[in-house]
Amino acid sequence: xxxxxxxxxxxxxxxxxxxxxxxxxxxxxxxxxxxxxxxxxxxxxxxxxxxxxxxxxxxxxxxxxxxxxxxxxxxxxxxxxxxxxxxx
Numbered sequence: 001x002x003x004x005x006x007x008x009x010x011x012x013x014x015x016x017x018x019x020x021x022x023x024x025x026x027x028x029x030x031x032x033x034x035x036x037x038x039x040x041x042x043x044x045x046x047x048x049x050x051x052x053x054x055x056x057x058x059x060x061x062x063x064x065x066x067x068x069x070x071x072x073x074x075x076x077x078x079x080x081x082x083x084x085x086x087x088x
């Protein structure tokens with residue numbers, strides 16, 4: 001844990017300024033859904049400028065690539081093709 005902040009007191013997380021670092025983004029998202037959290041969590045991104053959307057799209061692609069490398073190929077393929085993946 002690079003920052004050492006526990007975020008389970010609130011069910012919502014607002015990102016006003018994202019960076020290109022997907023690791024930081026995932027770490028914050030996991031902390032709001034961490035131990036002691038027994039309710040759903042909401043993550044909201046404030047998109048004001050075109051660069052905000054560009055960074056958010058970039059982060060989404062990085063997380064998708066991470067899921068591909070971590071064994072979540074089935075879900076990622078289904079998301080990208082909008083078709084259910086048949087199980088053999």
